[in-house]
Amino acid sequence: MADLRIKIGSLKLRNPVILASGTCGYGAELEDFMDLSELGAIIVKGTTLEPREGNAYPRMAETASGMLNAVGLQNKGIDYFEKHIYPHLAEYDTHVIVNVNGNTIEDYVELSRRLSRLNAIPAIELNISCPNVKKGGMIFGTNPASAREVISAVRNVYSKTLIVKLSPNVTDITEFARISEEEGAEAISLVNTLLGMAIDVRTMNPKLSTVTGGLSGPAIKPVALRMVWQSAKAVKIPVIGLGGIMNADDALEFIMAGATAVQVGTASFIEPRTGVEVVKGIERFLVEKDFDSISRIIGIIN
Amino acid sequence: MADLRIKIGSLKLRNPVILASGTCGYGAELEDFMDLSELGAIIVKGTTLEPREGNAYPRMAETASGMLNAVGLQNKGIDYFEKHIYPHLAEYDTHVIVNVNGNTIEDYVELSRRLSRLNAIPAIELNISCPNVKKGGMIFGTNPASAREVISAVRNVYSKTLIVKLSPNVTDITEFARISEEEGAEAISLVNTLLGMAIDVRTMNPKLSTVTGGLSGPAIKPVALRMVWQSAKAVKIPVIGLGGIMNADDALEFIMAGATAVQVGTASFIEPRTGVEVVKGIERFLVEKDFDSISRIIGIIN
Amino acid sequence: MKKRVEDLTVTDNRRLTDSFFVLKVHSAEGLPEINPGQFVQALVTESPATFLRRPLSVHDVDHSTNTVSLLVQVAGPGTERLSRLIPGENLNLIYPLGNAFTLPSAGEKVLLTGGGCGMAPLLYLGRKIHESGIKPHFALGFRNRSRVLENEEFKKLGQVWLSTEDGSEGHKGFVTDIPAFRDEHWDKVYCCGPEPMMKAVAAVCRKREIFCEVSLENLMACGMGICLCCIVPTTSGNLCSCTDGPVFNIKDLKWQTSG
Amino acid sequence: MKKRVEDLTVTDNRRLTDSFFVLKVHSAEGLPEINPGQFVQALVTESPATFLRRPLSVHDVDHSTNTVSLLVQVAGPGTERLSRLIPGENLNLIYPLGNAFTLPSAGEKVLLTGGGCGMAPLLYLGRKIHESGIKPHFALGFRNRSRVLENEEFKKLGQVWLSTEDGSEGHKGFVTDIPAFRDEHWDKVYCCGPEPMMKAVAAVCRKREIFCEVSLENLMACGMGICLCCIVPTTSGNLCSCTDGPVFNIKDLKWQTSG
């Protein structure tokens, strides 16, 4: 037995494995396959103040060891969430974190304020890195001044655990890591998707209705891992690593590079039990290598 | 028959397919497999003023649909190049372009000046995007002011065709595309490798001696394609697209996204004839679709 | 109907034509209840070009042998790899996925129409309808005679009309040109096939005010309702074709009527 | 010796132990000249985890049947996939690659030493030496008796001494513990095996001033001298182990002597 418990700010997780936003619905969709209580936490779908229909079909394209998506934050808005979804989430025996999105700083603030009142939501993940929306999203996450402004504004109204999700589509990820820390975020999660594109050569059309979309999956793992490594050295707050994690070894790479926790995203589409398999694999590794606690290997690569 | 000829500034290529720097040696290494005269051009190894030993072993790691390298511009320097390699290159029936690297602006300028005297070298590719060196390289390619300075300085001493090779490790690729155009580059080529990393979980060590290295191969194609599409819309000079091209369809994606020419890199490691196969496949596509010239499909995606 | 991830064993792989094959897979665990119209997400191992699973309709189910049949068309690397599976090999499936066709009520007269790999779900649907005591009718469309698929299987269940685009077998034209389709009374029409065919069938049914369900083949990343990539615009907004579908009543779809 | 890319046909795939197998592939084009110490770059299709080719030494060559043998150890997904190739399937190779061992001159006494999959090139080297009229001697090291490989093949060519780490066959210890290696006179020693073994052999040879060549197994991306990933530090700077090697004289290598 090895101790898998970790802390993200004041939030205690029973293990470092979290399901990533936009890839696990509201959790319920995966309950046929696994017991969500075996996970550290789940981060539910990107949520906005108002309901959104998202982008037009087609919204996805398969690529080499990855996929592009252009979902564009389709969700029913906070009112519906509070009334119809939250009551169910409140019964889970795992931490439920909400991924927060907006067009404007006011949107982010208002949504965070609303979510802070929900007792069973101990943390939010501020998504300033969605590449699939015209307004907001990645625009905040690729401009240092805007990033600072939105994080600071949300921090003012949200006193529970604040995680900021960073975009990899930047020259210097550590700049955004530091800004998050300075503005009082308790953790950063990275990476969101890389902005990519694909063309159907036969029809001579882009494969996505939006032309560009977000690249996820093992293809991006080397880039994500590098950014996690850089960020973990740049800030003292915990880093949550993700991008292409398909199994426990992948997750261990992120942890060794400095991630306190990891998220499983696209992998759940292919193997819905990936999250719990990763938990088991990490534990097995620690036992085999005689580490009594996950903390022994966090950031072991310098 | 379709017309495959294209122009990069004043340089006329018989077709748009070029072998990428650092992945085709000096051309001779591939002569057993193909006739170099069937290609538009070859860009020989990254060259520096002084000889360089490059980075320590291990220098490469396989990743999902790609590889990381940390070669670090190993080459024998311009003196050796001029005396021992150039005479052989001068006999090729294809355009030979040299990839130019330096630690300082003075290095780039001096090297370009030396190369401008070599008659059989009609163009240089200014590499401001090598992620594998401590000084120079990507530092120029990720800082707009430095990029402008080095391009302008080289332009002053180099009057033949000047191509600038851009780094994908930036927030806004179009900024660097525009700077290149403004400073008089006749073309830009993109992308160089994405900065990535991999860890050997069993030994708990980075897989590369340098920890981070450059990611290439199909994994990066969606990102490269997006950047080519963005850049082609941002500037009027030709864009040379590369990143993960394994076959003619991949090359056609880049051309449809706005690339006037393409480069084949990592693919040559796996199938050394990829370059000529791409030429044939592009021609086949044009004939099938009844396009009389490659120019009909350049940038057809808007 | 709990969804599961399971390694099934290939028991048969039979070529029908150049590009079509029927794959039979056996569940050692025992099959769960599966309804006509549902689909599976098949994992294609040993294919470097296949990252995501591939959605395939349930073509037939034999509960007595715990066997599921899939009717597959080779469309690219994933289906190509599946076409080379041999008995004894594993096929990992997530299933059963999606909603199902609305079965007819006693005494109703029903037409099952489709073409190409879209015919896949119609056999199992026809079988279930047949078991319920109604004789289904089939209107199946093909490019030409050499493309005609599984005709005999359908004939065991009910009347079959064929159409081919070149008239080399059955009626010349599309399924919508089959006289019985246009002229006879139908309580329910079920359709699965290429989008133009489904739209043409829907147009006829709309005009004649016939209950009509179609099974869509939108691009899917997950098949389980967690990616929101497979959406289809409906009168109640964007719905997931993998969980709210793949079967939709045409009255809910925002299709421009055509044909 | 022009290099080529060619689809060869698998004619045999024989398991030696749990993890070792010998693969025979036939060239319809007819084999080119191949020298002992050279290697091939094998394309692993149908493996999603294998992007680059896999370098494998030429284990044996039969020009009369145009067949190349490879002795392979299952180390990961690439070699695992190769272990399942069946006769009739294709294996795409780039070959022949790399330099070669320096053959001995008439009358010289030579020792070929190695272990594990490093033994691969020694059979063909031994055969060539044997053909030149010299009887090679072999010193082969293994973990234990059950790991002993291809002993009989080597015995056909010359004297074979074995060592096992647990003493379950031959001498207990490493190849460097085999008395004949330490005591007898050798004009040339050739070695291929795990790095610690090669370094130990090199140390003995350096001390006794014996000509010694080792075959390195550096990570390779291309195998053709175009990526510069496989370098080894030598007295004349970083050299490519795929073109300047894989065979190096130990006097040129910058190895810290050990063992």
Ligand SMILES: Cc1cc2nc3c(=O)[nH]c(=O)nc-3n(C[C@H](O)[C@H](O)[C@H](O)COP(=O)(O)OP(=O)(O)OC[C@H]3O[C@@H](n4cnc5c(N)ncnc54)[C@H](O)[C@@H]3O)c2cc1C
């Ligand atoms: C609910 C559903 C049920 C289906 N049932 C069957 C069936 O019973 N028999 C059958 O032969 N086919 C069926 N399909 C289509 C089948 O999924 C695709 O043909 C298959 O995924 C193609 O994979 P590939 O790797 O062979 O080709 P690819 O190279 O991936 O694609 C070839 C073509 O198929 C399309 N395609 C690719 N992936 C998908 C996907 N995930 N969903 C839909 N289309 C895709 C592509 O746009 C392309 O035009 C169904 C699709 C859906 C959504």
Ligand SMILES: Cc1cc2nc3c(=O)[nH]c(=O)nc-3n(C[C@H](O)[C@H](O)[C@H](O)COP(=O)(O)OP(=O)(O)OC[C@H]3O[C@@H](n4cnc5c(N)ncnc54)[C@H](O)[C@@H]3O)c2cc1C
């Ligand atoms: C010149 C040369 C000759 C070789 N000859 C033989 C031989 O005759 N028989 C044999 O069994 N093996 C030989 N090898 C080693 C063989 O190439 C690796 O075992 C193989 O590439 C592993 O691939 P994999 O996908 O099975 O495992 P992977 O998961 O890729 O790797 C498993 C282990 O092998 C190492 N490895 C991976 N790729 C390479 C590579 N390209 N080069 C070297 N090591 C690698 C990794 O570091 C890892 O430790 C040779 C290597 C070289 C360079």
Ligand SMILES: Cc1cc2nc3c(=O)[nH]c(=O)nc-3n(C[C@H](O)[C@H](O)[C@H](O)COP(=O)(O)O)c2cc1C
């Ligand atoms: C279909 C899809 C939808 C996503 N939606 C969201 C979202 O709403 N909010 C968010 O922060 N990230 C979203 N992401 C990004 C993932 O959470 C994750 O950051 C990214 O996919 C990289 O991880 P992976 O490679 O493990 O998937 C989405 C990703 C995918 C593939």
Ligand SMILES: Cc1cc2nc3c(=O)[nH]c(=O)nc-3n(C[C@H](O)[C@H](O)[C@H](O)COP(=O)(O)O)c2cc1C
């Ligand atoms: C081993 C290796 C060495 C490289 N060396 C250079 C170099 O010297 N100069 C340069 O501009 N790019 C170099 N590159 C980058 C390639 O030219 C190319 O930009 C990159 O690999 C992306 O293309 P690809 O995916 O087709 O390989 C190198 C790439 C690899 C894999």
Ligand code: FES
């Ligand atoms: S395919 Fe993922 S939600 Fe339907």
Ligand code: FES
């Ligand atoms: S493996 Fe590429 S140069 Fe040796």
